[in-house]
Amino acid sequence: MTAKSSAATIAVLLRQSSAKCELRSILQARTRPTTAVVRAATSASTLTTPRNLNHLRSLHTTPVWLKKKSREDKEQARASRHAPDAGSSSSGSSKSNHAYSSTSASQRPTPTAEDVLDFADVESRLAKLSSNANESLKKIKSGGRFNPDLIGAVKVQPDRKDAVSYPIRELASVIPKGGRTISILVHEAVNIKPIMSAVQSHRDFNQQPQRSPDNELELILKVEAESREDVAKRIKAICHDWRERIRDVRQRRDKLHAAWKKDGSLLPDAKRKADTELDKVIKAEVAKVDAAEKETTKATESR
Incomplete structure (x- = not known):
């Protein structure tokens, strides 16, 4: 392309840009375009036809969007997309350190040979x-098997097809009624039979609670005294x-x-x-x- 043709092309592009700006202002102001604007727009439309685009593409040796990336370029681009900026990196690091410290704090201490006397x-x-054993002994001291807390902790599996189990205290209210009689007020009728089965199969009771004649949601359990x-x-x-x-x-x-x-x-x-x-x-x-x-x-x- 000669210097003269290049200058002509640049001039056409400038006229195109000016024409677009003036057309935009005309549309906003709703006025008739001048002859110069129409001529410039016609030149711009002629310039943007596929035939003339091929002519103008000679300004660039190779289109950027057609240039193939090497493997290194792809890896760098992928790394730049996933790599956080400096601020987010520091905050992310602090979050991870906090998570690690909280996790390690909840875990049991790790012994080392350097500090062998640290037990x-x-x-x-x-x-x-000690905590588990003292809890069991506490229940025995507070009444042994006749202990509403012990009965309330018995696990119940409401659905045989589902392995999830719940303590009785979440499915019913366990209330002592005097003597060695305990009342189990079930919240939902569907849980009555599972609760009866759980109490009967428990090693500390081995008996089935009886239905109350006055309340269909109440089970009566009479705990036998232990020797x-x-x-x-x-x-x-x-x-x-x-x-x-x-x-x-x-x-x-x-x-x-x-x-x-x-x-x-x-x-x-x-x-x-x-x-x-x-x-x-x-x-x-x-x-x-x-x-x-x-x-x-x-x-x-x-x-």
Whole structure:
């Protein structure tokens, strides 16, 4: 393309742009276009025909939209789309760190050979065992099987086709009626039979509640009194299981000490010191079990 033809083309483009602006103002003002505007618009329409577009395309060597991208360009573009900006990156990092800290805080402490005398992991496991066992002993002290809370905690499966189960207290109101009689006021009639089956199959009751003649949604459960021997056996069984689980916690930590010594992370003297201190922790916990068993037995014998 010569300099003269290029200049002519540029002039036509300028006239086209000017004509478009003037046409827009004419449409807004609703006035008749001048002869110059009509001529410029005609020239612009002639310029934009497919034949003349091919002529003008010589201004560019290769259209940008037809240029093929290499694999590196595609990967860079993909990375730029998914990469967050600096602000969002810092905020995202802080969020992830917060999530990690909250998650790690809820998890049990991790023991290390560098701080072998730190028994936070052992104490965490022992605290959970103590909480569960003391809860069971508390129920025995508050009445054994004749305990509305114990009955309310019995699991019920309303739908046999669905494995989801609910405690009785979510499906009914459990109310003591005096003596050893407990009233179970069911919220919906459809749950009456599942509740009756759950109570009958429970190891602590082994009897079916009876329907009340006055209220079709009420079930009456008469809890039989336990002998002192039976109560003592239940207390002993709970405390025995508690001690066994404490031994399991001890063995778990003993294996860690042995592994650390084997791989060279823990020296023999340090291992002996750690074993001695761990033994003190375990003996103190077993003493708590003995005291809880004695206290619960004494409380039930005085009833």
